[in-house]
Amino acid sequence: MSALESVLVVGAGAAGLATAESLRRKGYRGALTVLGAERHLPYDRPPLSKQVLSGTWQPEQTQLRGQDALDALDAEFVLGDPAVALDAATRTVSAASGRTRRADAVVLATGVRPRPFPGAEGLRGVHMLRTLEDAAALRGELAGASSTVVVGDGVLGAEIAATACELGVDLTLVGPQAAPMAGQLGPRVAELLGRVHAEHGVRLLLGAAVAGLTEHQGHVTGVRLDTNEVLPADVVVVAIGSEPATDWLEGSGLVLDNGVVCDSRCRTSAEGIYAVGDVARWHHEGLGAMLRLENRTNATEQAGAVAGNILGEDRPYTPIPYFWTDQFNVKIQVYGTLSADADAEIVAGSESERRFVALYRKSGRPIGVLGWNMPKQTRLHRQTLVDAVDHSLALQR
Structure with missing residues (x-):
């Protein structure tokens, strides 16, 4: 794209920032705008369930780059103004503020949002963890909680359980799997991880289905299982997975199916529009499969591939998928x-x-x-x- 004069990155998280940095590193000198839904400068999410929740990090320590490095990008950061619509034919993005922006290339980096527990909306004492504000609110309530239940035995649920347990919180981890993270680790290693949790004082109630929450005067009081047993809790953390943030793209003309569907170059079905990070579902030529990866490493690596392909490199993105977790x-x-x-x-x-x-x-x-x-x-x-x-x-x- 030799005539490329403007790039708009929608999403100011790790993937969006890495895309902007990769474009500059690869020689792009045109107009560059990063549109973010949150009011914060780009920050790292993995520490939220660990260092920030535990209190060993202050929120500002999660910021991915200092102000000098951001200034050096010569990019316009428009924060606290989420995208609400895309006209794929003209590559025009409309934001909540009413402003519209058109660019020669658009990169979608809107990530995912937590999947809520049905019926828990507005119930005090129920938390999800995705943002800095979420981490601060959960940490504040854990300090005074008499009993806490984490609903969800995947990566995030297990990490939250480990961190909260080390804070001295009385905690039960509930989920449908036979052991924590069984789907990500396989039964053998997941069983060992379960033993580690139990040794540190986490009560494991696994292979259990949650039917609903109990409440009194708008505050959660417990977690009700499908056996009708109720686990008392004044704090409940819901970590039952996430959904690609693509609702704003309905009617845009893009193909959406468990994310933004892309080819092996991370190109969407519309000319000049790409997707990167948690929201992108692309064809991995080496594995012969469609993949969508929710992890920090992929956000950075895929950003480099997208930036290169925007600038004409025409290379497939074929990473070795990678993630890590720290627990106890x-x-x-x-x-x-x-x-x-x-x-x-x-x-x-x-x-x-x-x-x-x-x-x-x-x-x-x-x-x-x-x-x-x-x-x-x-x-x-x-x-x-x-x-x-x-x-x-x-x-x-």
């Missing part, structure tokens, strides 16, 4: 995509010492590497996945 004294790193029915083999360290690397295979093919408190060795074994993806790409050429 455990750092878990996962490369690739694990599945519950995969075979897991310990290839370094040992489970008994709680320092190990596991290689996951399906039908004899390596699909993932998991490290438990062995970061260096985990990165080394990642090469097995790189080789598998490279082989798949070579077969397609």
Whole structure:
């Protein structure tokens, strides 16, 4: 796009900022606008469930760049003004303020929003965690809570449970899986993570379905299971997943299906419009599948690919998926995509010492590497996945 004179990035989180930075780093010198729904300058979300919730970080420590670095981008940051509509044909974005902006290229980086618990709207004592304000509100209530229930046994629910437990909170973790994060780690490692939680004082009530919440005068009093058992709680944290923030794109002309659907170059169905980060669902040529990844690493890596393709590089985005989680004294790193029915083999360290690397295979093919408190060795074994993806790409050429 040699005539490119203006780029509009919709979303001022990690993916949006990384896109702006990558564009400048790759030589783009035209007009650059970043439109954000929140009033904050770009900040990091992973610390919200850990350092910010625990109080070891002040909110300002989550800011991704200092003011000098942001000024050096020579970009206009328009904050606290969420996008409400897109005309894909003209690449025009309308914001809540009523202002419209048109650009030669538009990058959608609106991320996800937490999935609410049905019927919990407006109920005091019920929290979700996505923003700095959410973290501050939850931390404030945990301090005086007599009993807390976290509903949701995925990554976020497990991290919140670990952090709150270390604060001395009386806490129960409820979820439908057999062990925390079973869907992300597989049964073997998830069972070990469950033991760690139990050893630190988290009550695990897993394999349980939540039917609803109980309340008194507008404040939550408990969590009701489908067995009609009620778990008393004056604070309830809902962490039952998230949804791509695409509602504002309905009627835009883009293809939407569990995110903004893109090709292997992260291009949407409309000319000059791209998607990046949690909201993007793109074709991974190396894996031969559509992927949508919700993690910090992907936000940054995909931003570089999108910036390059906007500027004419024309390269597929074929990363090795990666995420990590820190809970209690455990750092878990996962490369690739694990599945519950995969075979897991310990290839370094040992489970008994709680320092190990596991290689996951399906039908004899390596699909993932998991490290438990062995970061260096985990990165080394990642090469097995790189080789598998490279082989798949070579077969397609």
